[in-house]
Amino acid sequence: MSNQIHDITSYMQEVGSRARTASRALAAASTAEKNNALMAIADDIDQNRDTLIQENRKDMQAGAEKGLDAALLDRLELTPARIDSMIEGLRQIAALPDPIGEIFDMNYRPTGIQVGRMRVPLGVVGIIYESRPNVTADAAALCLKSGNATVLRGGSEAFHSNQAIAGIIHQGLEKAGLHADAVQVIATTDREAVGMMISMPEYIDVIIPRGGRGLIERISNNARVPVIKHLDGICHSYIDDEADLEKAIQVTFNAKTQRYGTCNTLETLLVSEEIAETLLQELGGMLLEKGVELRGCETTCRLLEQAMPASAEDWDTEYLAPILSIKVVKDLDEAIEHINTHSSGHTESIITENYTRARRFLREVDSSSVMVNASTRFADGFEYGLGAEIGISTDKFHARGPVGLEGLTSVKFIVLGDGNIRS
Amino acid sequence: MSNQIHDITSYMQEVGSRARTASRALAAASTAEKNNALMAIADDIDQNRDTLIQENRKDMQAGAEKGLDAALLDRLELTPARIDSMIEGLRQIAALPDPIGEIFDMNYRPTGIQVGRMRVPLGVVGIIYESRPNVTADAAALCLKSGNATVLRGGSEAFHSNQAIAGIIHQGLEKAGLHADAVQVIATTDREAVGMMISMPEYIDVIIPRGGRGLIERISNNARVPVIKHLDGICHSYIDDEADLEKAIQVTFNAKTQRYGTCNTLETLLVSEEIAETLLQELGGMLLEKGVELRGCETTCRLLEQAMPASAEDWDTEYLAPILSIKVVKDLDEAIEHINTHSSGHTESIITENYTRARRFLREVDSSSVMVNASTRFADGFEYGLGAEIGISTDKFHARGPVGLEGLTSVKFIVLGDGNIRS
Numbered sequence: 132m133s134n135q136i137h138d139i140t141s142y143m144q145e146v147g148s149r150a151r152t153a154s155r156a157l158a159a160a161s162t163a164e165k166n167n168a169l170m171a172i173a174d175d176i177d178q179n180r181d182t183l184i185q186e187n188r189k190d191m192q193a194g195a196e197k198g199l200d201a202a203l204l205d206r207l208e209l210t211p212a213r214i215d216s217m218i219e220g221l222r223q224i225a226a227l228p229d230p231i232g233e234i235f236d237m238n239y240r241p242t243g244i245q246v247g248r249m250r251v252p253l254g255v256v257g258i259i260y261e262s263r264p265n266v267t268a269d270a271a272a273l274c275l276k277s278g279n280a281t282v283l284r285g286g287s288e289a290f291h292s293n294q295a296i297a298g299i300i301h302q303g304l305e306k307a308g309l310h311a312d313a314v315q316v317i318a319t320t321d322r323e324a325v326g327m328m329i330s331m332p333e334y335i336d337v338i339i340p341r342g343g344r345g346l347i348e349r350i351s352n353n354a355r356v357p358v359i360k361h362l363d364g365i366c367h368s369y370i371d372d373e374a375d376l377e378k379a380i381q382v383t384f385n386a387k388t389q390r391y392g393t394c395n396t397l398e399t400l401l402v403s404e405e406i407a408e409t410l411l412q413e414l415g416g417m418l419l420e421k422g423v424e425l426r427g428c429e430t431t432c433r434l435l436e437q438a439m440p441a442s443a444e445d446w447d448t449e450y451l452a453p454i455l456s457i458k459v460v461k462d463l464d465e466a467i468e469h470i471n472t473h474s475s476g477h478t479e480s481i482i483t484e485n486y487t488r489a490r491r492f493l494r495e496v497d498s499s500s501v502m503v504n505a506s507t508r509f510a511d512g513f514e515y516g517l518g519a520e521i522g523i524s525t526d527k528f529h530a531r532g533p534v535g536l537e538g539l540t541s542v543k544f545i546v547l548g549d550g551n552i553r554s
Numbered sequence: 555m556s557n558q559i560h561d562i563t564s565y566m567q568e569v570g571s572r573a574r575t576a577s578r579a580l581a582a583a584s585t586a587e588k589n590n591a592l593m594a595i596a597d598d599i600d601q602n603r604d605t606l607i608q609e610n611r612k613d614m615q616a617g618a619e620k621g622l623d624a625a626l627l628d629r630l631e632l633t634p635a636r637i638d639s640m641i642e643g644l645r646q647i648a649a650l651p652d653p654i655g656e657i658f659d660m661n662y663r664p665t666g667i668q669v670g671r672m673r674v675p676l677g678v679v680g681i682i683y684e685s686r687p688n689v690t691a692d693a694a695a696l697c698l699k700s701g702n703a704t705v706l707r708g709g710s711e712a713f714h715s716n717q718a719i720a721g722i723i724h725q726g727l728e729k730a731g732l733h734a735d736a737v738q739v740i741a742t743t744d745r746e747a748v749g750m751m752i753s754m755p756e757y758i759d760v761i762i763p764r765g766g767r768g769l770i771e772r773i774s775n776n777a778r779v780p781v782i783k784h785l786d787g788i789c790h791s792y793i794d795d796e797a798d799l800e801k802a803i804q805v806t807f808n809a810k811t812q813r814y815g816t817c818n819t820l821e822t823l824l825v826s827e828e829i830a831e832t833l834l835q836e837l838g839g840m841l842l843e844k845g846v847e848l849r850g851c852e853t854t855c856r857l858l859e860q861a862m863p864a865s866a867e868d869w870d871t872e873y874l875a876p877i878l879s880i881k882v883v884k885d886l887d888e889a890i891e892h893i894n895t896h897s898s899g900h901t902e903s904i905i906t907e908n909y910t911r912a913r914r915f916l917r918e919v920d921s922s923s924v925m926v927n928a929s930t931r932f933a934d935g936f937e938y939g940l941g942a943e944i945g946i947s948t949d950k951f952h953a954r955g956p957v958g959l960e961g962l963t964s965v966k967f968i969v970l971g972d973g974n975i976r977s
Contacts, residue, residue: 155894155920158918158920159917159918232917238939240937240938240939242932242937244928244932244937246937246938246939249916249917249924251920251950253950253951254920254950336950336951337951352778355775357780357951375973377973378972378973381973381975382971382973382974382975384975385975385976386975389975389976389977471578480969493672493968494582494655494672495581495582497578497581497674497677497966498966499966499967500966500967500968500969501672501966501967501968501969502968502969502970502971503969503970503971504970504971504972504973504974505667505969505970505971505973505974505975506971506974506975506976508975508976509665509667509969509971509974509976510967510969514663514665514667514669514976515663515669515967515969516661516663516669527674527676527677527759527964528676528759528760528780528951528952528964529951529952531964531965531966531967532966532967533967541950541951541954542954543920543921543922543923543924543954543955544922544923544924544933544938544954544955544956545916545923545924545925545926546903546923546924546925546926546928546932546933546938547925547926547927547928548805548925548926548927548928548929548932549801549927550798550800550801550804550805550927550928551805551927551928551929551932552804552805552807552808552809552812552928552929552931553808553812553929553931553932553937554812
């Protein structure tokens with residue numbers, strides 16, 4: 132394979148058509164076949180570490196020559212630890228229950244038919260991602276287990292690494308008797324290939340972009356195929372005046388400082404005016420000591436002299452950095468109003484011992500994860516017990532929040548009868 | 555309100571923004587408030603039958619003058635029986651359980667957090683439909699019960715009928731203390747309004763087009779908002795050589811002849827070659843006697859002299875008429891292959907007493923409803939026990955098959971903790 136393909140249109144149509152054919156066979160594949168393929172791929176990655184690292188080095192060198200920045204080069208690198216975690220990921224996905232074919236809600240109707248649902252694959256999943264080559268194995272594994280064929284388009288800077296991983300995946304599929312076209316990695320770095328992927332609903336059933344906001348918006352705006360989007364995480368915690376202050380401090384400190392660069396990191400803290408003074412003194416001190424910059428509303432700045440004044444923009448910003456915006460609010464109503472106006476719909480948490488307010492917050496806050504007395508950092512497929520995640524959806528349609536195997540499936544109706552007719 | 559609005563763009567943005575505001579309030583509305591509104595609307599329709607019929611007469615007259623055909627005029631007419639069924643529909647939807655706020659799958663995780671899901675509304679649902687004015691009440695009721703604000707755009711020929719129904723709905727909403735903007739019926743017949751509706755993702759979360767293929771394709775191709783599509787119903791039955799012939803004949807005859815014009819009507823019959831001769835003699839005779847035209851493959855035409863030869867096109871045609879295409883196939887594999895190639899993914903049925911083949915058919919046929927020994931005519935929200943349906947989705951994404959209240963909802967994650975932090 133080469134990264135010079137002259138007729139992108141016919142190449143992509145060929146890829147799409149092969150994926151569609153493979154997806155039919157994969158939908159009927161047994162749980163054992165799928166698990167055997169996943170285990171074979173894991174073993175082959177383990178046995179081909181040297182090749183992987185060699186191919187990755189080509190990408191690293193080319194990247195360094197092109198002047199990629201250090202953060203990008205870091206994401207691009209396949210270290211032994213990252214290879215370990217790819218292998219571990221494949222084995223974990225093999226160990227998860229197979230979602231496909233699950234039958235549920237079978238009920239008899241007055242006409243005598245028995246009606247229920249069966250979980251089935253979506254069909255063909257297209258993944259468009261940036262530099263991390265480990266996504267190639269992770270995403271392929273989740274799609275394979277959920278019975279979907281995959282078309283993967285990685286970043287051009289990871290071309291050699293991705294092609295090497297693709298080769299190993301094909302071997303594993305064939306060892307398990309599955310169709311090698313069940314996982315295809317686009318063999319060109321031409322950008323036109325992305326344009327084609329997002330406009331072939333006849334071949335691709337859903338697109339999952341994994342990357343920065345720019346990538347995701349570009350794809351969503353132009354796609355003619357459904358897209359599972361993950362936009363910003365502007366996450367809020369509201370500390371109620373009936374909060375246990377000990378818990379409030381512990382949870383908020385964790386939500387902001389456990390990791391700064393993740394989408395479920397706390398970005399805005401709302402505090403009830405009743406307890407603002409006490410709370411901000413203690414929590415503010417801890418955060419400042421940890422090196423977190425505080426940007427507050429007027430009241431916050433009055434109560435905490437080290438806080439800088441927040442601008443209007445701050446309430447709509449995902450910092451992904453040691454910065455926290457703080458607003459003192461009158462009550463729960465003002466907190467919910469602020470969240471539903473400024474949140475990106477990712478994750479919000481209330482800290483309170485008040486039953487009625489906790490219940491209202493859960494019901495009325497319109498975000499993909501809503502929490503009581505827990506750190507927003509828990510919003511994650513592994514923490515939620517999904518076993519793995521292909522991303523976090525900030526959409527409401529189809530899948531919302533962390534997307535695991537179930538988010539890659541659909542359900543059809545099944546009807547069992549005994550010669551029943553409609554009258 | 556008038557049907558002459560000069561600035562469609564700002565009118566539609568106003569409608570969208572009001573819908574968004576109303577949807578926030580409606581998401582938090584209690585079950586009693588929603589049911590009270592539905593019952594009040596039903597009562598008010600009952601008390602305003604004369605006005606409705608008067609307004610409908612304006613549309614009927616204008617339609618007759620414009621030269622609309624008889625079928626269209628029939629769909630447009632609000633007869634006393636149709637008004638009864640609108641009222642009955644509203645009361646039935648009031649009696650259904652409220653899907654919103656349902657909490658399920660709450661499990662403890664090793665970290666101590668308890669994680670589960672809560673069912674929530676999608677937000678704002680846009681419905682674009684053609685001539686039937688009863689859709690205005692039916693669709694508004696389903697959206698209201700599922701906590702969604704609605705923007706309805708009916709056909710221009712039903713303008714006066716739809717505005718009259720809208721007036722009654724607004725009264726009912728206000729009587730129950732709900733926001734009148736929760737249901738808005740577009741007050742212009744300008745086509746530009748449809749173009750706006752399908753391209754305001756900031757205000758409308760999903761579009762459901764109800765009408766002919768032309769309408770649905772036009773909308774899906776241009777929408778920037780997710781669309782729940784209902785395309786053709788090219789439904790198949792496969793009669794296996796291990797079928798109970800009595801059941802096979804009864805079910806197939808029902809699936810084809812109980813109603814000709816519905817999307818779940820049988821269009822293509824596949825018959826195993828082992829039993830083709832016996833079966834086609836008896837079933838063919840019954841169908842011909844009923845006035846059904848038979849179009850067969852070569853073998854069919856040989857076995858049944860009254861059958862006309864089918865063209866290649868027939869296998870991809872939704873007749874919606876007393877016509878049936880018939881193909882004799884070698885076995886289950888050929889039947890599944892034919893279905894997965896030619897079906898529109900709506901509904902298919904196998905007639906067999908063989909356990910293993912029934913199980914394979916259920917798993918491998920990729921359609922929104924898959925049946926064993928039952929008439930395809932059962933594919934319907936009421937027959938499935940959904941209580942009501944807003945349409946049948948032939949998509950796999952989000953909702954598949956008959957769409958009831960649940961198809962108009964999303965689920966968010968909820969996390970209950972006790973001060974838990976992530977380590």
